[in-house]
Amino acid sequence: MEAIRLLLAYAAHCGFKLFQMDVKCAFLNGIIDRERFMWLNHLVYVDDIIFGSTNEDLCADFAKLMTNEFDMSMMGELNFFLDLQIKQTAEGIFIHQEKYAKELVKNFGPECAKPMGTPMHPNIKLDKDEHGRDVDETRHRGIIGSLMYLTSSRPDIIQSVGVCSRFQSKPKESHLSAVKRIIRYVLGTIDYGLWFPKTDSFQLVGFCDADFVGDRIDRRSTSGMCCFLGKSLIVWSSKKQATVALSTAEAEYIAASSCYIQFVNSEGQLADIFTKPLIEEMFCKLRTELGFLISSLFS
Template structure:
């Protein structure tokens, strides 16, 4: 059993390895030895009433295409289904999921819309973020208005559906030839939410050249400076990287210092010099010590990166 993920099971026999992942009553398994894989399938069929579906191609709404060069994961069928469900199949495609020149707010004077329908649209899109990080920020932003949705909110969400119609086949590519090194990227706005002035943390983690984890989340407290906003995002990214590091150790993978890339030299200076002063006294102590301890132990290494925007 995995030391971190208790739904993960591994068996090593000689130089071969078999891997099993369990989700409720569904199982994905594979390995480097055909004999080990066949033995596991036969044993499970004897013990339980199960159906062997063959090579993994479709699982929990995810479509998987495996090849010698790598694996491609997407949700094209799911996209077609939700476009049909919300009567967006004949809508005009859009090249971006949200407008760049108009900020969305609570719109308290706007016309109210069906809350059940709006929440259904958001729920459908949230599941789609499993393979489409390009809509992660937008969906999480619009999900904040589920309590009292307005016409403007529904129109904004419909634009995401129109974008999905333009990019139904986009997904995640995992190259089989990618070298296995772990790194994390992070960024944060400052007081980006127009309602409560809280910042939003954005993080992503890559294994080699493959994107394996990402998030866009509004921070729990109001940041008083850009340094604080960046530092809170660093704590979130750091915790995810350490969890991934521990999980990958079950596969026999070992990592030294994991690069944590951030575009704020001030946040890096605070992380490397954890002294209480006017810039840091408002930062949550838990997050501060989390990053501090990881740096001291040599588990992560903060690095500066320049961000460049490409606009189409």
């Protein structure tokens, strides 16, 4: 999903349309120097290709070339991919999961539920609730998994879903109640999504933060981060730290380190799209800013 959002952000920045092709059959080609035996039944791999250009004539030529060489079909302008609904306009690109969200609410939402204004109450502190009433573990995990997939375009629920996902083993009524509140929030925000505007700005900018000993069970802190490419939000996360921080400065340092690691991991994906000088410029600035942040924590 991160790679898809990177491509969409780049397409919005450059102002070109993206198209989609369906690969009906894909085979690995190579020279075989000895006799081989393979099971061929059901050996079919189905996948899609996304491509685009500022010149739509080149896109048409590419599609014609691919359909002549391979068993593929042109699906037209990109508007649906991996449950992501994509709307391309001259001003930018809007991605959302309205269809998926409606199905999620229909399958798991309480009947006649009233939408909630927030995914989680600000004062709630979930714990194991060992004396609480047990609920269906399989159904609870199914709801959590479905909500996790919805976070592909909904960073507004990532923190709440992350907290609830910590109690998938032996869930209690209190945990299920917290999950149902998220669903009721989704019910009132079905059409929410991400807007990738067409702008001249295309710098890589990151933000990170951390609470301090926020978990009531093991007293570990939670790191949060987000990354913008220009004005397009492409990466976000909310994750409990692996170790117990002994100070707020240490918790912030761990969050900053995790943010930096995430950006370094994105460098390979960015290199597939952008030119090398632009990548070096973007990451040079990022390393300088994060280095200053980490130094300031201990000054």
